[in-house]
Amino acid sequence: MYTNIITSQEKEIVTITINRPSKLNALNKETIQELHQAFKEADEDKTVHVIVVTGSGEKAFVAGADISEFANFSVAQGEELAEKGHALLFDFVANLSTPVIAAVNGFALGGGLELAMAAHFRVASNNARMGLPEVSLGVIPGYGGTQRLSQLIGKGRTMELIMTAGMIDANQALSYGLVNHVTSQEELLPMTYKLAGKIAKNSSVAISSAIRAINAAYEDGVNGFKTEIHEFGVCFGTADFKEGTTAFLEKRKPDFPGK
The missing domain is CATH 3.90.226.10 (2-enoyl-CoA Hydratase; Chain A, domain 1)
Known part of the structure; x- marks a missing residue:
């Protein structure tokens, strides 16, 4: 190929x-x-x-x-x-x-x-x-x-x-x-x-958000802190967040769906 x-x-x-x-x-x-x-x-x-x-x-x-x-x-x-x-x-x-x-x-x-x-x-x-x-x-x-x-x-x-x-x-x-x-x-x-x-092993969705937030610090005219706040909020709407927090409270390892 x-x-x-x-x-x-x-x-x-x-x-x-x-x-x-x-x-x-x-x-x-x-x-x-x-x-x-x-x-x-x-x-x-x-x-x-x-x-x-x-x-x-x-x-x-x-x-x-x-x-x-x-x-x-x-x-x-x-x-x-x-x-x-x-x-x-x-x-x-x-x-x-x-x-x-x-x-x-x-x-x-x-x-x-x-x-x-x-x-x-x-x-x-x-x-x-x-x-x-x-x-x-x-x-x-x-x-x-x-x-x-x-x-x-x-x-x-x-x-x-x-x-x-x-x-x-x-x-x-x-x-x-x-x-x-x-x-x-x-x-x-x-x-x-x-x-x-x-x-x-970690949430692929959260990692993507982290990449965007970290990169934002190096972009002209972009407020990295605002990007972080936005991406943090976005995570709350994901299945990975639900699974991660549930697993933590249930004292087990998470099985992230990647969504």
Whole structure:
């Protein structure tokens, strides 16, 4: 079905693996389109509670965008490339109602780090290397890198990382707050699935509300507190709230219907 990615499902968890090992899983136009489709399908499937995105092999999560595709673009084409990328993949993933965890195995550079940052949080293997080297090509990050990196690690560190086109290792990324956990290559997916399993036990409806409320804090002209109040109220009308509160009062584990 897909040329550049592999999807699999185990219980409530879908794994999307970018599979272009000869190109270090670089994002080309076709891969971005396939990723959009895979994320969309997983998000629309009510049996899916968590999505894990990772790269094939041990060298790279995604080592950037496929530069050969846009080396000769005009100003207008460059702007359109970024806008389409945001709509199809990067903003799309960030605003997905199903939680997305990036399992960063190796290099996450340029568009690769931008994809990892679009996920709701990140787990990295200890051989991971992250950076936005675009200024070394005479361009800037165009898939949300300037915005999401500063949201995650602050303005000063973002300025330095982007201006130097440098790379940081997994432990530095952890100390910056760019990733939540660092583990060995062997333990990367098991640990990510363990976290996904904890998420999957909770109300998928409430989690979707939480994603919208948290994201609202980073949107211009949107009052995050008002969004939280609204989403909090919405939860009271759900079957999951009824089940969650009933289970708590009856001292049993909830069995959320996901509605």
